[in-house]
Structure formats: structure tokens, C-alpha cells
Amino acid sequence: MPRSLVTLTDLVAAVRQAVDARTDWADTAGLVADQPRAHLPGPGS
Numbered sequence: 271m272p273r274s275l276v277t278l279t280d281l282v283a284a285v286r287q288a289v290d291a292r293t294d295w296a297d298t299a300g301l302v303a304d305q306p307r308a309h310l311p312g313p314g315s
Contacts, residue, residue: 281309
């Protein structure tokens with residue numbers, strides 16, 4: 271599987287996990303917003 275697909279799959283799984291945390295809307299938005307930073311390469315990569 272290409273690395274980009276693995277990264278995207280990991281990102282989707284992490285977003286789903288953040289949504290499943292069942293917190294209020296503000297906390298859920300924060301948890302979801304953290305996931306691209308944790309799973310995608312930065313601008314210098």
C-alpha cells in the first residue's frame with residue numbers, strides 16, 4: 271500500500287476515534303483539528 275494511502279487511512283481512523291470520544295462540540299472540534307497535525311507531513315517535509 272502506498273505511504274500516502276496509509277497516512278490517509280491513519281488520519282481517517284484518528285478522526286473517527288476523536289468523534290467517538292462523545293465530548294461536546296467544542297472539544298470534539300479541537301480533537302479533530304489536532305489529527306491532521308499528528309498524521310500528515312508538515313510543509314517542510
